[in-house]
Amino acid sequence: MSHIKCKGHCLTCPVRNRSIFSDIPESTLEETIKDFHTSVITFESGESIFRQNEDSSESAYTLRKGLIKITKSLPDGRVQIVRVLVAGDLFGMDGFGYENYNHTATALTDAEVCRLPLQDLTTLRQNHREVDASIMSRFVKNLRQTENMVLELGAKRASEKLASFILRLSQADNKSALNNGDVWLSLPLSRAEIGSLLGLTIETVSRFFSDWKRKGFIKESKSTLQIIDAEGLKEAACSEGSCDE
Amino acid sequence: MSHIKCKGHCLTCPVRNRSIFSDIPESTLEETIKDFHTSVITFESGESIFRQNEDSSESAYTLRKGLIKITKSLPDGRVQIVRVLVAGDLFGMDGFGYENYNHTATALTDAEVCRLPLQDLTTLRQNHREVDASIMSRFVKNLRQTENMVLELGAKRASEKLASFILRLSQADNKSALNNGDVWLSLPLSRAEIGSLLGLTIETVSRFFSDWKRKGFIKESKSTLQIIDAEGLKEAACSEGSCDE
DNA sequence: CGACCGATTGACTATTTTCAAGTGGTGTGG
DNA sequence: CCACACCACTTGAAAATAGTCAATCGGTCG
Known part of the structure; x- marks a missing residue:
């Protein structure tokens, strides 16, 4: 069950330096947020934070811990993952133009979010130019x-989608920590979720992964992944001519 | 050739009431923009306003006349249309976070845009809450x-993509003017462009159009399109169960 | 141990692309 | 005014790609 912990504590926030509050100096932070109605809420894996077309978009959220997937679905049940959020990401800002959310946010792991009423966010934007700039930039x-x-889904074939997904994953990981050479990347998505992100079936994802393991491009064990031969991957992804960025 | 006409004249602007300036009263409009460095620029069909990864994102634009396509492309030349802009649309706001544009904007027809330096736009946002709200909402x-x-491209099959594209077109048209029953919609995109928008080939687009004409769901003549049987279209688009929104 | 769940694999099918040929309209130059 | 080229679009046949269905594997948990 989701659970409201308490009013947020920015000073001890695990994503303090990655959130939209990062540019507000510690000295004035408490003063700034003292009238805000923030809440820290925890969700278990699988629970939804808000739902497409159902929940009123009164609040935006910052992800403090865990992973969240943003999805859209068709009436017949097909689901498309639009984006995967990581700690520090701001989401759910539909309220700046619409009454309801345009997508569903679901915890991929146990997660902790900070809920911030849009009204407070608006006040914050007006009083703090850095925060406003940060929000625009986001x-x-x-x-x-x-x-x-859109480009990935509309213009690429299955192998290309998968290969650039893996390579993107490794880039994201390289940025977050110092990594030398061969690294085990955490792969927090199931085959089904990767498929749902790239517009492919479980089987198609599985087949290419198996193929690339046999060819020695990647290794995998227990939801971690290792890229052995990035060049091989790139070439495998491209049928013939140059293709990926 | 593209041609800079003159400094913009907001009061006589054809999209005055649809632009981000719409909420600024006429009485103060001249005063508000007097120090701005706006330019009205015309483009011939096919010319680009700015280019992905090349042009510096110093200015945002408002489309005054014509149609513009926003595209992204892969190194091997494959092109994906991301969005089609209509008069009144604001575009090219990458400068709020990045040095360059993330996509290319190309005139689909002869077009006229108003260029607004991001610096001016920032000033405007700070001094006019309505404009700021309008920009956020956009x-x-x-x-x-x-x-x-992303949902269209990732989760739907060709016939579904095409059918919902046509139906969306008719909805957009119904909003813009009072229309009773059977209406001829202008279809400003070629088969190739529709394909590029939906991630399909020219031939696939052509085949479904032909099929639906034979079945009497749609009629077409000289880049206008008429929907005869929207229900038929919807069902044709859905293989079996319920599918479209 | 047995049930369950995610992942893999194979065989088959459906969908979409590719390649190629042909149609029809438009505009230009002789 | 006709011949011609050009272009967008159409159509067909074959090939590639991805999806479906079904069986199986392997690990985990009670």
Whole structure:
């Protein structure tokens, strides 16, 4: 069950330096948020934070711990993962233009979020130019990522989608920590979820993974993944000519 | 050739009431923009306004006349249309977070845009809450549309993509003017462009169109399109069970 | 041990693309 | 005014790609 812990404590927030509050100096932070109605809420894996077309978009959220998937679904039950959120990400800002959320947010792991009423966020934006800039920048980043997703889904074939997904994963990981050479990446998504992210079936995902393991491009054990031969992967992904970025 | 006409004249702007300036009263409009460095620029069909990863994202744009396509492309030349802009749309706001544009904007028809330096836009946002709200709302709308695109491309099959594209077109048209019953919609996109928007080949698009014409669901003549049987279309698009929104 | 669940694999099918040929309309130059 | 080229679109046949269905594997948990 989801559980409201308490009012958020920014100073001890695990994503303090990655959140939209990162540019507010510690000295004025308490003062800034003292009238805000923030809540820290925990969710178990599988629980939804809000639902497409159902929940009122009164609050935005910051992910403090865990992973969350943003999904959209068709009436017949087909589900598309639109984006995967990591700690520090701001999400659920539909309220700036609409009454309800356009997508569903579901915890992929046990997760902890900070709920921030849009009204407070608006006040914050007006009083803190850095926060406003940070939010704008996140909007742009978000939009760009989603546009990139459109390119991935619309223009690439299965092997290309999968290969660039894996390579992107390794890039994201390389940024987050110092990594030398061969690294085990955590792969928090099941085959079904990878499929749902890339518009493929479980079987198709599984087949290419198996193929690439046999060819020695990747290794896998217990939801971690190792890229042995990135070049091989890239070539395998491209049928013939140059293809991936 | 693209051609800079002059400094923009908001009062006589054809999209005055649909632009982000719509909520600024006429009485203060001239005063508000007097120090801005806006330009009205015309483009011939096929010319690009800015290019993915090449042009510096110093300015945002408002489309005054014509149609523009936003595209992303792969190194091997495959192109994906991400969105089609209509008069009044604000675009090219990458500068709020990045140095360059993430996509290419190309005129689909002869077009006229108003260029607005991001610096001016920032000033405007700070001084006019309505404009700020309008921009936020457009960001959200944009993001939602792009997310919807991700669902279309990732979760639907060809016939479903095409059918919902046509039905969406008719909805957009119904909103813009009073229309009773059977209406001829303008279809400004070629088969190739529709394909590029939906992640399909020219031939696939052509085949379904032909099929639906034979079945009497749609009629077409000279880049206009008429929906005869929307229900038929919906059912044709859905293989079996319920599928479309 | 047995049930269960995610992943794998094979055989088959459906869908979509590719390649190729042909149609029809439009505009240009002789 | 006709011949011609050009272009977008259409259509057919074959091939590639991805999906479906079904059986199986392997690990985990009670």
